[in-house]
Amino acid sequence: MRDFNEHTITDAVIDRFKDTPDPRLKVLLGSLVRHLHDFVRDTEPTFDEWIAAIQFLTRTGQISSDTRQEFILLSDVLGVSMLVDAINHRMPEGATETTVLGPFYVEGAPVFEDGEDISAGLPGEPLYVDALLTSAHGDPLPGAVVDVWQSDSDGYYDVQRSDLETAALRGRLVADGQGRVRFWSITPTAYPIPYDGPVGDLLTATKRHPWRPAHLHFRVSAPGYETLVTHVFVGGDPYLDSDAVFGVKTSLVDPYPVQPAGEGPGGRRVDGPWRRLDYRFGLKPV
Amino acid sequence: MRDFNEHTITDAVIDRFKDTPDPRLKVLLGSLVRHLHDFVRDTEPTFDEWIAAIQFLTRTGQISSDTRQEFILLSDVLGVSMLVDAINHRMPEGATETTVLGPFYVEGAPVFEDGEDISAGLPGEPLYVDALLTSAHGDPLPGAVVDVWQSDSDGYYDVQRSDLETAALRGRLVADGQGRVRFWSITPTAYPIPYDGPVGDLLTATKRHPWRPAHLHFRVSAPGYETLVTHVFVGGDPYLDSDAVFGVKTSLVDPYPVQPAGEGPGGRRVDGPWRRLDYRFGLKPV
Numbered sequence: 001m002r003d004f005n006e007h008t009i010t011d012a013v014i015d016r017f018k019d020t021p022d023p024r025l026k027v028l029l030g031s032l033v034r035h036l037h038d039f040v041r042d043t044e045p046t047f048d049e050w051i052a053a054i055q056f057l058t059r060t061g062q063i064s065s066d067t068r069q070e071f072i073l074l075s076d077v078l079g080v081s082m083l084v085d086a087i088n089h090r091m092p093e094g095a096t097e098t099t100v101l102g103p104f105y106v107e108g109a110p111v112f113e114d115g116e117d118i119s120a121g122l123p124g125e126p127l128y129v130d131a132l133l134t135s136a137h138g139d140p141l142p143g144a145v146v147d148v149w150q151s152d153s154d155g156y157y158d159v160q161r162s163d164l165e166t167a168a169l170r171g172r173l174v175a176d177g178q179g180r181v182r183f184w185s186i187t188p189t190a191y192p193i194p195y196d197g198p199v200g201d202l203l204t205a206t207k208r209h210p211w212r213p214a215h216l217h218f219r220v221s222a223p224g225y226e227t228l229v230t231h232v233f234v235g236g237d238p239y240l241d242s243d244a245v246f247g248v249k250t251s252l253v254d255p256y257p258v259q260p261a262g263e264g265p266g267g268r269r270v271d272g273p274w275r276r277l278d279y280r281f282g283l284k285p286v
Numbered sequence: 287m288r289d290f291n292e293h294t295i296t297d298a299v300i301d302r303f304k305d306t307p308d309p310r311l312k313v314l315l316g317s318l319v320r321h322l323h324d325f326v327r328d329t330e331p332t333f334d335e336w337i338a339a340i341q342f343l344t345r346t347g348q349i350s351s352d353t354r355q356e357f358i359l360l361s362d363v364l365g366v367s368m369l370v371d372a373i374n375h376r377m378p379e380g381a382t383e384t385t386v387l388g389p390f391y392v393e394g395a396p397v398f399e400d401g402e403d404i405s406a407g408l409p410g411e412p413l414y415v416d417a418l419l420t421s422a423h424g425d426p427l428p429g430a431v432v433d434v435w436q437s438d439s440d441g442y443y444d445v446q447r448s449d450l451e452t453a454a455l456r457g458r459l460v461a462d463g464q465g466r467v468r469f470w471s472i473t474p475t476a477y478p479i480p481y482d483g484p485v486g487d488l489l490t491a492t493k494r495h496p497w498r499p500a501h502l503h504f505r506v507s508a509p510g511y512e513t514l515v516t517h518v519f520v521g522g523d524p525y526l527d528s529d530a531v532f533g534v535k536t537s538l539v540d541p542y543p544v545q546p547a548g549e550g551p552g553g554r555r556v557d558g559p560w561r562r563l564d565y566r567f568g569l570k571p572v
Contacts, residue, residue, distance in 0.1 A: 002534035006372040013365035019493040035325040061347010079299035086292040248288035
């Protein structure tokens with residue numbers, strides 16, 4: 001086979017994948033080639049535009065590292081991450097909605113006991129979290145494992161700060177007999193996604209801002225249930241309707257109501273105002 | 287705007303690009319988002335498949351360097367490079383067809399005079415090339431600038447060989463008063479595209495071979511004409527109908543006929559059989 005033209009080349013490329021042993025890979029590649037070629041035919045990129053795309057993708061790979069994943073960021077700002085999330089989590093009534101994992105989840109976070117403080121002493125407005133883990137039907141899930149991680153009061157995660165020697169503002173807790181976990185932390189703040197790389201250049205060139213509204217990340221797992229990956233956003237944040245990664249759902253916004261100074265849960269003395277989050281997470285059965 | 291689902295997110299992402307100052311960039315991104323989301327909806331990738339794609343793209347960027355462009359290679363094996371080429375080179379009657387530039391073109395190749403040898407002494411079957419540079423109508427183009435580059439008898443380009451200190455099998459010649467350039471070289475051989483990276487893994491997983499049929503690369507430029515980038519393939523090569531990058535066109539295949547030992551052009555004494563290529567290149571007016 002030779003002499004392909006702009007109309008015949010698509011079928012020729014798909015045919016070249018005909019001996020792919022894994023049937024799923026064959027389907028994925030066939031669809032990829034068809035949509036990618038349709039994009040090229042629709043837009044008719046010049047040679048210079050094609051080279052610019054090659055260079056953009058190359059830079060996106062080369063700036064990625066153990067602590068930075070620029071292709072996930074690109075997927076996020078193009079809405080692909082949330083689309084993949086939506087397709088994989090068509091949730092039943094009573095189940096908590098999902099949102100993106102994001103690039104800052106770390107395996108092996110420190111374990112905390114009921115009521116402990118995960119902030120490692122970082123400054124910020126105190127926050128008390130009381131989470132109830134249940135099935136979608138509302139049945140409590142004792143022993144459910146809850147991972148939480150969040151930004152500090154400057155908008156950075158611990159892995160972005162070279163001055164920290166240990167984990168901070170991330171931890172793992174196990175639900176008690178009533179399916180509850182409780183911990184102290186600080187109120188998260190809005191933050192820009194990293195914008196000093198190719199994805200930042202894309203946002204700048206398109207006059208998009210890089211901000212995400214403030215949120216806590218939660219990952220909840222329990223035997224017999226789909227692992228839940230989600231955020232709880234802070235109500236009133238100015239970026240709730242323009243999240244750079246399209247991740248906000250109304251059901252995931254909580255007011256994090258402000259509490260007066262004085263004695264907080266567990267007898268903790270709080271000098272200024274503080275907030276609390278009471279939230280129920282409902283898990284979908286497998 | 288929030289609460290996007292798998293159907294509404296596409297328009298939401300495209301809308302987010304509404305303030306893009308460059309109208310062409312806005313069109314390209316809008317089309318990209320639509321086709322990319324359609325691909326995701328059609329194939330419904332799992333989270334693990336999405337992560338595998340992220341990791342593949344990251345590796346593709348990270349293996350690229352000054353002397354290797356794995357994203358061009360990916361574009362090549364998916365037929366995108368030839369599609370972009372076809373769209374940008376709808377050629378009139380009498381004009382030579384185009385094919386991919388490939389990753390081995392180098393700026394600033396050494397200049398040769400009429401009849402010189404570009405092989406830098408590398409071993410192989412001698413080859414004499416006599417090229418006529420004309421307009422699409424056949425009018426000779428004196429002064430046309432011809433860049434030529436090719437693989438050696440082991441299938442490698444000079445930039446792939448760490449043992450070479452100077453350029454070899456590449457050069458620039460200027461057409462004489464009759465629009466001709468002539469030079470000695472060696473017959474190119476078929477070669478595999480680099481398959482020790484992610485693109486090679488893709489070919490392996492899909493049982494595709496990495497071979498390109500033997501060819502000389504030509505790049506011809508002359509004032510008032512579109513620069514021509516093409517190959518001339520060696521007739522009889524076993525890979526002409528399965529070129530890994532879909533680049534073969536019948537009009538670009540030449541028999542490179544074998545000549546008997548004896549005296550060759552320019553009085554050169556050749557001990558064994560040798561080949562010659564006589565080819566006319568027709569350029570499209572700007």
